[in-house]
Amino acid sequence: MSTPESQPPSEDAASVSKKAAKKEAAKQEKLRRRQEQEALAAATRSLAVDDEQDPLAANYGDVPLNEIQSKTVEDVSRWTEVGALTNTLENRSVLIRGRAQTIRAVGKNMAFVVVRERGFTVQCVATVQPDTVSRQMVKYVAGLSRESIIDIEGVVSAPSVEIKGTTQQVEVQVRKVYCVSKAAVLPINIEDAARSDAEIEKALQAGEKLVRVNQDTRLNNRVLDLRTPANQGIFRIQSQVGNIFRQFLLSEDFFEIHTPKLIAGSSEGGAAVFRLDYKGQPACLAQSPQLHKQMAICGDFGRVFEIGGVYRAEDSYTHRHLCEFIGLDVEMEIKSHYSEVMDIVGRLFVTIFDTLNKTCEKELEAVGRQYPFEPLKYLPETLRLTFEEGIQMLKDAGVEVDPMGDLNTEVERKLGQLVLEKYGTEFYILHRYPLAVRPFYTMPCHDNHAYSNSFDVFIRGEEIISGAQRVHVPELLAERAQACGIELKTISTYIDAFRYGAPPHGGFGVGLERVVMLFCGLNNIRKTSLFPRDPLRIAP
Amino acid sequence: MSTPESQPPSEDAASVSKKAAKKEAAKQEKLRRRQEQEALAAATRSLAVDDEQDPLAANYGDVPLNEIQSKTVEDVSRWTEVGALTNTLENRSVLIRGRAQTIRAVGKNMAFVVVRERGFTVQCVATVQPDTVSRQMVKYVAGLSRESIIDIEGVVSAPSVEIKGTTQQVEVQVRKVYCVSKAAVLPINIEDAARSDAEIEKALQAGEKLVRVNQDTRLNNRVLDLRTPANQGIFRIQSQVGNIFRQFLLSEDFFEIHTPKLIAGSSEGGAAVFRLDYKGQPACLAQSPQLHKQMAICGDFGRVFEIGGVYRAEDSYTHRHLCEFIGLDVEMEIKSHYSEVMDIVGRLFVTIFDTLNKTCEKELEAVGRQYPFEPLKYLPETLRLTFEEGIQMLKDAGVEVDPMGDLNTEVERKLGQLVLEKYGTEFYILHRYPLAVRPFYTMPCHDNHAYSNSFDVFIRGEEIISGAQRVHVPELLAERAQACGIELKTISTYIDAFRYGAPPHGGFGVGLERVVMLFCGLNNIRKTSLFPRDPLRIAP
Known part of the structure; x- marks a missing residue:
């Protein structure tokens, strides 16, 4: 029975740093106290309801559990989505389901509820009326708790004045109201x-x-x-990034693979790896699909991509690092030059940006309302600079950096500014990095072995993509690994994969959360991870 | 620098059961001996080459490494794909890159190479000719090792007789040949x-x-x-299943989420969980995205799906279990009945089957050539039977089973046969399972608490999908967990997620590898996992 499903894993409380936790706890406590007072006040109001029998009692109330246990197959088209409520439906009777976002009573004869469904909101009004809405019903509405799921049957009206504070410009005159799921006091x-x-x-x-x-x-x-409009937008944008990524690559003759995340042995990386016991054998979680996506190329897959989990046990407490993130990975045969890979990068990302701007207008707007940002500036043809050119630009601007070293985050940001000023783009490729700052499997340049056939890609001054031509010659791969201090026997399976004819190839990797963060100009990667994992957080 | 990329994790030798390993080693040894003899013979032939200076030496030879280190940006359209070689190109000069699949010399003046690219093959002929092809070149071709990557420049000819053993019905008359990557002796x-x-x-x-x-x-x-035609087909079909799954759901207003696989604490599941240390805290790998996909629903995501890794440390040595597989998961709000979920399942899978049959004809054919199978029989409207009806069918056929117990693999297969005979379909839904055999979060039936609002789905008599309406009422969830012997404090975060208003909802999970295996009638799930992980295998 039921293999793909199983009992959900349990979760302990998040481990947050003690200082922050203490401050947080005090804040939470204060918040909670306020909310408890509110709840008490609401309960008191509710108790004041007169107990007389109501002949209209069938028009409102809590839905008994029994009724929502798949008792009857209903025509789902009976329900109208809140987002679809417009004045074309004026005077029409509708049934909606959503959350009671705010509840407000005006005297004893009138109550307002703003109902929210997937980010869309509409104001519903319950007014005492003979034969339909009783005083008790208005009291019932006034006593609903925030965020409860309710069904409202009512008639659409289109007031002549602008309705503030809701996305929909109509109201619903409540005829019936039922609570499907009651919310407790909110934290x-x-x-x-x-x-x-x-x-x-x-x-x-x-x-x-x-x-x-x-x-x-x-x-x-x-x-x-997650119920805020900004978050509703962020994760729909994230879904769309994945979708465009795949559709573009499928149209370019790539196909999707899934490589294992459970890897034998312990990675040579050391500290940055999550170790585990695999049926008595030492194992670890893959820090990237690098090995296996290259093996797929050796297996004649030609052009592949993967969207999958990447695991890093690094102690990075920055705004841009996570211990678990989604990697968008690409690997492809090349005929002669790593520019073939950069061609894909350029066209892929311009397609992603163009399509997001076109298809996610509402979502981007929702994000921008809470976290204002400028639309990303990018060119139709992606700018490419060599690392040397980048160093020269920095030098000309008075920034001294090691010409054969790596760029730190601050310098990358500075270079981003210079590039924006000179070329008018916040998206560009920097290539031909010094060999010494790249992984051992990076192909050295043909004309100068101090440089490599590699590139990084930047959005708004932050690195999001890293790619290269790979070493496909097993002897050179072994030599490079040794030069980088890696014990050969720990990567023998990897090197062996290239012994039976290996096509020249290259590829790149991108972090999905970073793409969304930087496209939307957000300041923290935790905002674009559904349930983020960092060194201090593994829950909820 | 380069965060999404990192050094590839190392891999130890596979741990296979000792007995099988010994047998395997002997077999390998034998194979290898034979291949070494072959290689020696080839080398001897090669040594016999006369050493005289060849004025045509520029037309063949091994490409020096320097030339394939991104020295020049070449127009990739210079190359023609092997699969595109047809008689419309007769007498045209082409450049192809592929593997030397088989090499055969005929005397000293002629050599044949079958070149393979992504499953497509073409025969290339090198014949001694003044001013173009020297005897030394023919010898060079004859001395190529199998599976080496070669570039061939030549002229397309269309022989009047049928060419056997290649996918392409033309030949290439070799003018130039270069070896890009030499293959060692093949295991x-x-x-x-x-x-x-x-x-x-x-x-x-x-x-x-x-x-x-x-x-x-x-x-x-x-x-x-992976280079065999069947495997080239299998993994393209797998990619297409994922693609159709996503496109169908996106068109039905679902969106894609990514839930964490690193989970705090140790799952209540016990043995079937991979445990690890997360920065000093006990943690484990998610056995399913169940918890978090339901939390996404509580976060107002409405309709979500996920394609991601699922980890099970179970000791299952069957043809249908893996320790790591790709779960296709769906979760959605429902208005009133779990049949809304079954509607999605039915339409989704009919779309998957229809589209595979239409778009993967070549791939299915390639799989069928090595592993013959009958096309799947399914109905345009997916058959639904209740568990009770299933039990009755078995009873009528003389199969006695516990009417309130679970079905074992053998009985499921038998029921599949009976359903095929009676209804003419190998794809159907069995629903309203006994509550006792389902996970604690399954919603009991409204009319009989011994049954549940749940279903399994079968292909060719094997279960591939498991789904249900979930308990969205926190009090009932706690009650059900306790009844199933689960300690409440281990799942408190999960239960708490339902306290702030939870929409009625349901969903299902599918194993990607199983869908491909059963659609193609394959006998082992290891055939549809790129690098399978089972209790005995964690490499390569």
């Missing part, structure tokens, strides 16, 4: 989590102190945090 | 690995003993094994 409010810093500052200047939800609180309550 | 020959059992039997009856390459030898030499 964070969605409106608080959805607020931009600018809004908080503006309110502060006007003397009002609004709640600011910090990153750790968000991640500890990720299920609530 | 297995591609023709041997590509042979069907039927061919071996037929030859045996004619008194000829052909080499049969067994599964372990194939997997130990996976890079060579």
